[in-house]
Amino acid sequence: MSSKQKKKTPEQQKYDILQKKHETKRPVLKNCLRAFLVGGIICTIGQAITYFYIYFFNFTEQTAGNPTVATMVFLAMLLTGFGVYDHIGQYGGAGSAVPVTGFSNAVVSAAIEHRTEGLVLGVGGNIFKLAGSVIVFGVFAAFVVALIKTILINWGVL
């Protein structure tokens, strides 16, 4: 993105320096500590849910991932719908955005928001407004990685 930005004139550069003096700096350390806390807690809850599925529902360590993720997605939907997740997000930053609950929040919040434009064009058309990039890049990256690895295996390199 920065390559698309025009080069700044000397006057603009001078203003940049002046403006940065007054620009409130992001509290990076505080944000990181909060992200660590919130992210850690969400993952710990995920771990508890995983064990719940293993011990009460006969899932194994390998297969418990699916219901765990679905449960976390459901919980995030409730928190989003009740207007709580945006406050968690303001506090926890990446701690709430990076876990799969953040993905769910991105999908659910877009769906809820665009209900006013109808179910088909509004909800259906906008539901992946925020999360679409994650799916697109995840799928494409995985395609490239898996393709390369498969070719290398077939050639006997790996």
Next chain:
Amino acid sequence: MLPMFFWAFVVGGIICVIGQLLFDVGKLTPGHTLSLMVVIGAVLDGFGLYEPLIDFAGAGATIPITSFGNSLVHGALNEAERHGIVGVLTGMFEVTSSGISAAIIFGFLGALVFKPKG
């Protein structure tokens, strides 16, 4: 069981801190950050590094969005073993369907039930 909770907390927390640094220092948008992390997860699984992380930290590695990239590569490679290169395409969504399907279903239900609070 208890050590797993601890490592889930720590590793999950660390992955989130990396995300936060991308937000605050890298000045990336959430869209850019999460897309980058998914790609990182995919690449790590390509090198066979993500599964050991899951064995070690459990939900600390399966809950962050990086595991989505890992699952996609995993599903693709599993199918590729059986069906060759075509399997790369067919296998990808087998493993991650629960996350995306759940998000779509619950997202749609949420839109029917909830109104935004502003």
Next chain:
Amino acid sequence: MLMGKQSWVFQNKPVIAATGVTGGPFEANGKLAADFDILHDDLWIDEDSYEKAHRVLIEEACETVLKKANLQEEDIHFFIAGDLINQITPTSFSARTNQIPYFGIFGACSTSMEGLALASFMIDHGGAKNIITGSGSHNAAAERQFRYPTEYGGQKPPTAQWTVTGAGFALVKENDGTDENCPVTVSATIGKVVDMGLTDPFNMGGAMAPAATDTILAHFKDLNVDASYYDLIVTGDLGEIGRNTSYELLTNAGVKMDKEKYQDCGLLIYKEDQPVNSGASGSGCSAAVLYGHLLNQMKKGKYKRILVVATGALLSPMSFQQGESIPCIAHAVSIEMP
């Protein structure tokens, strides 16, 4: 009449005869709640979308103006207004309701003063006898258009601002001596677009400060006055960062002015404990604060001459995605008590 390079002087001193100010729940909890005519306790205002509620805020403000002036829509010659939403639909739909011949304008958050300048010019030159002008904004409608769905857990940085849910409208009419204790518009300076290359859409204040400075300096030059002529110079929504930055820019340019005299509507409207980061913003911010609080203060005798400098950031979500920086503009109108 043209004065200098980019300013007008209104020799017939058009009168701001009546105002109407509406707001939402955040504004009801703010510092200036007493200066609002109508306050709502939720963002939907019994409508089924935020954009429709946005329209209601504008309609109610206009109805209040007419009621206070004891006039009907048929008595008003023109309606000059705009907002932040795509194609300014809330304002246009309110024009559909009030059926007043309509100039839809867009200056982002500088729309209020763009409208007041144009209205004053038309009245001053006999182009109309009664004009209603103003602007409104709606927090949730602006958020979902410019940033993220309102329930999304995105983290706003401390430089971000909070869009006002509110509208401020005024009746500007020819000065025939019948309006007692009403402020008059004296001059206006039309801003030009200033872009210092800033790109962060979460730091509007920093982007807009140079535009405010540019217009204020142009105003002083064209009108041959300095800061001492005014009791108050108030910007629209520069917020904390924009205010401090533009104050330094003005001081460096030789303007001598106490910081107390240099205020910002975005910093006046909310309380310290409301979570608004750097302050309020939105096209309704300057309109609601001016047409409510500031004019009330003028009528009580606190200020005799004020200069209102509304500032706007002329970006769109798409321009940002295309790597463009944020061009800004500021329009100034001077208002005095006769």
